Amino acid sequence: MVNSTELTNNTTTKVMSTPMIVITIVLALMVLFFVIYVYLMVIILNVFFTSPQVRETTRYILFIHMLFNDAIYLLFSFMLFILSISGILFPVPICLVIASFTTCSFIITPYNLAVMSLERYAAICHPLRHAELCTAQRSNLAIAFIWIMGMIPQLANVIVYCCFADSRSFNFKIICDWKLMTVSNVQVVIRNFTDIVGFSTVTMIIAYTYVKVTFVARRMDSGNFASKAGKTILRHMFQLLLSMLAFTTLITETYLTPYFKYLPFVNFFLVMCLPRCVSPFIYGMRDEVFGKPMRKFYLIASIRLLH
Template identity: 45%
Template sequence: MLVSFSLFLCFMAIMLSVYYTNPHMHEEPRYILFAHMLVNDTIYVILGLLLVFLISYLVFLPVPICYILVTVSSSSLKVTPYNLAVMSLERYVAICYPLRHTMWCTHQKAILSIVAIWIIALLPNVVDFMILCFSVPSNYFSLYCLCSRSVFMKTQVQDILRTLVHALGFSLVGLIIIFTYVKIMVVAIKIDSGKGTASKAAKTVILHAVQLLLCMTALCYNFIEIYLRKYLYMLPLINFFFFMYLPRFISPVIYGLRDEVFFKQIKRIVLCKALRTSPDSETS
């Protein structure tokens, strides 16, 4: 587990270093949004692994600290699909409204989109916190607890809110991705033979759909945890690896290696490191 987690961090570090060392990427909205997705997925995986270890080793934390960790983790889960929706819309504007793309899709608007994404993702947690405050005794936040999302589910209203948020959020993102794909494909059929920019954009949107499906596998985590935990001691780690870690690792790998700019830069970094290590191995 730690080896795979180290590989994940290493790959994310390479991808982010490519972004930060190429100034022209800082002005491209799609690269800004992709870098944001990398940072968000890294936060999600780190917090997820931390929570898994805390539960596995029965570590009790103060309720306020635990609630903050759970809130950031659950918000970052929702941020990824919202980010994918915005990335799909950016490709839609680039292909269907090319003359307006530079006006509508700017560096400033990409940053505003990221802020809006986090506000929308945090709003359900704010409502959940208000419901929790009305449902627990006054000394509740001075207690210690085993840190997990289920600890804070005190009422049925919270369960309904969580289900509605996930159902509406993922459904809306799915509709946006389908809409942008259809519109881009219509343009692709009209203007090129299958190898042009429009076709590449359509394939990118399809990739976003695959990423959305991978994100949705995280929803299986709690269901499996509830019904199978008593049968498998290592279930939290197994659950984390298949439903939280792998989807967050596969998506950036596919997207990063498929993008020409990222692929060239990653190849250059790997080759440079290989050349640096080869003289050391020869001298030793």
């Protein structure tokens, strides 16, 4: 397992010699998808903040949090990508903060998906206690807990770096890459442990909740609601798999780059960033609250393209 910031900047350091036309195309695509993501996010936020009932619903609170977190990750990833290919150097302390925050944002999305699956599990398997278990206040506490779990490994990484690094290194300027800030095997162990345990736990939670919800759906005489919840959890699993594709970047670039020199760019766009951009489509378009305004946007955009 590898660090997400390391993956992002590993990509950028390998493509310095890439033709400018390729860089321009990839950057244009990234900007386009990010603009679409932000526009859809604005539509969703407008519905969320203008509907008091929606603002108090746990699954929508968690969904909005995931959108904000993905937007943060995309913004910082784009920034690091552009600055790295431009050869711009960061002071080590600033790089430590940015790299830690970006990596934290990367691993928070799977944790958020796990909590969203647990909310659906409570709604279907414990309907009488759902209103008690899934309140707006508890949703905010869950989000705070997610951020704490995401930040602890990053703080440990920073502490280890400060303990083992030469004090003079804090005066250096570098391309912001975790590999350049790995001064001890302890950091590698922390990152691997966090990735393996974190993603394994999330996978087991989502799989367990899907099995339980599916079982309840088959028992119920009218299982439409439970069936929809099962499909929602399946979408969570799909989103998790998309997130985990990021860990294939180092392997594919090690063995396939000699045959496809643009692979680092493709990996960064398709594997690191695009999965985050599709969140509004995966969840928003099929939701009864957000689906209608999003489909209206899609219809208007299609008409404008045709004309």
